[in-house]
Amino acid sequence: MRTFLAIAVCKLGHFVGKLVGKGSSMPGKFALKICPDILRRVKLPAHIVAVTGSNGKTSTVEMIAAVLRADGKTVVYNEEGSNQIEGVATLVLTHATLGGTVKADVLLIESDERYAAHTFRFFHPTEFVITNLYRDQLTRNGHPEWVYDSILPALHPSAELILNADDPLSSCFAQGHDHVKWFGLDRCSVSTDAPAGVYHDGTYCPLCHAPMEYDYVHYNHIGAYRCTKCGHRKPAADYAVTAVDLEDASVTVDGSVRIALAFRSIYNIYNILAAYAACRECGVSQETAASVLSNYLLKNGRMQTFRLGAHHGTLLTSKHENSIAYDTNLRYIAASEQDCAVLVIVDAVSRKYFTSETSWLWDIDFDQLRAPHVKRVVLAGRYCNDLAERFSYTELENWSVQPDIAAAASELKNNGDEELFVVTCFSDRDKILSRVEKEA
Numbered sequence: 001m002r003t004f005l006a007i008a009v010c011k012l013g014h015f016v017g018k019l020v021g022k023g024s025s026m027p028g029k030f031a032l033k034i035c036p037d038i039l040r041r042v043k044l045p046a047h048i049v050a051v052t053g054s055n056g057k058t059s060t061v062e063m064i065a066a067v068l069r070a071d072g073k074t075v076v077y078n079e080e081g082s083n084q085i086e087g088v089a090t091l092v093l094t095h096a097t098l099g100g101t102v103k104a105d106v107l108l109i110e111s112d113e114r115y116a117a118h119t120f121r122f123f124h125p126t127e128f129v130i131t132n133l134y135r136d137q138l139t140r141n142g143h144p145e146w147v148y149d150s151i152l153p154a155l156h157p158s159a160e161l162i163l164n165a166d167d168p169l170s171s172c173f174a175q176g177h178d179h180v181k182w183f184g185l186d187r188c189s190v191s192t193d194a195p196a197g198v199y200h201d202g203t204y205c206p207l208c209h210a211p212m213e214y215d216y217v218h219y220n221h222i223g224a225y226r227c228t229k230c231g232h233r234k235p236a237a238d239y240a241v242t243a244v245d246l247e248d249a250s251v252t253v254d255g256s257v258r259i260a261l262a263f264r265s266i267y268n269i270y271n272i273l274a275a276y277a278a279c280r281e282c283g284v285s286q287e288t289a290a291s292v293l294s295n296y297l298l299k300n301g302r303m304q305t306f307r308l309g310a311h312h313g314t315l316l317t318s319k320h321e322n323s324i325a326y327d328t329n330l331r332y333i334a335a336s337e338q339d340c341a342v343l344v345i346v347d348a349v350s351r352k353y354f355t356s357e358t359s360w361l362w363d364i365d366f367d368q369l370r371a372p373h374v375k376r377v378v379l380a381g382r383y384c385n386d387l388a389e390r391f392s393y394t395e396l397e398n399w400s401v402q403p404d405i406a407a408a409a410s411e412l413k414n415n416g417d418e419e420l421f422v423v424t425c426f427s428d429r430d431k432i433l434s435r436v437e438k439e440a
Contacts, residue, residue: 039088048127049126051064051111052116055134060271061108064278066296068106076091117154130162131170132167161180162182162281168206198363211229251273263303264335276290303316307437311418316423317329330365331368333369336419341374358386376398378400384401
């Protein structure tokens with residue numbers, strides 16, 4: 001009776017929530033109050049694919065869903081992005097019958113990395129993708145190794161782990177685990193010989209803390225690492241990008257599978273590869289996976305194009321409190337080689353909680369914008385002065401401060417016609433997108 005009541009209340013709450021534009025997690029919260037172990041009681045699909053990590057979860061999940069559906073599979077996943085246990089409960093119960101059966105071929109779950117152990121207390125994924133672990137939201141997550149310890153209890157011995165071979169920390173999840181598949185990049189055109197960025201989290205081995213050496217690096221500390229003491233090193237990838245051609249906007253996987261890039265970013269390449277690996281492990285053919293992923297345009301709003309006056313603009317969503325997210329987007333701008341202006345907005349550090357903590361700005365390598373084609377940089381938003389203080393320690397000179405976002409947009413609209421890049425977070429993106437003409 002409690003199972004039936006929990007499902008019924010969740011379905012009703014979700015229906016009412018949709019009418020008022022809310023309710024992605026609250027219905028699940030009510031259901032868990034009625035029946036705390038409801039997720040143990042429902043009958044789930046044979047395939048349960050989970051994705052967690054510091055970055056790339058939402059994009060990777062969206063691409064996995066698109067590929068699996070193209071392969072003819074019925075997929076249920078948390079498109080609304082509520083990735084803690086209440087949101088997952090809402091997802092599962094709203095797609096379950098009143099008798100407690102989820103009618104789908106695949107249950108696909110984006111899971112918050114800190115709460116994965118709670119989410120998977122009563123059931124476990126059959127395939128578990130971990131994208132990466134970086135410095136992320138210090139006020140919530142502390143150090144990446146603390147997040148690692150939070151995820152560890154969520155890993156069931158029978159689950160197949162799909163891990164980033166190039167990440168020295170998240171690759172440690174393979175220790176003592178029997179079922180592991182690896183994805184990663186071989187040395188390619190974007191590789192460098194040494195780690196880049198303001199800091200280097202790969203300096204020491206996460207297992208024994210001895211010095212780490214690198215054969216090559218793709219970005220920041222992600223690449224071919226090897227410990228000088230315990231032997232922890234990048235493993236051979238089961239799914240590998242063997243060539244990258246950013247001019248042609250394409251990558252080659254496993255030496256023969258070509259995937260065209262809608263967005264020429266190393267970050268995007270890793271998300272595509274993680275999705276490709278997960279879908280192949282779910283039985284999807286190379287041809288189907290490559291066909292769907294080629295030129296795939298994300299629908300989650302992580303990257304959008306627009307017009308502002310004579311400017312063609314690109315929004316590059318860069319998660320606040322996550323320096324690597326910023327670094328990869330700044331690297332994209334630096335590599336574009338077309339005359340451009342850059343608008344950096346930090347107006348609300350988080351949409352979920354209040355904090356004025358901006359130490360993470362000092363971890364971002366803003367000097368990447370010191371390129372001849374970057375003609376000007378405008379700093380806007382409530383924390384523009386924090387940005388300005390950070391910029392005063394760079395070698396850039398062509399930057400200015402305009403606290404008001406509307407005024408910054410107007411100033412750019414009325415001056416110049418160069419390409420425009422906007423770098424900001426989910427919290428702030430609509431504050432600029434509401435003032436531009438979006439492209440289809």
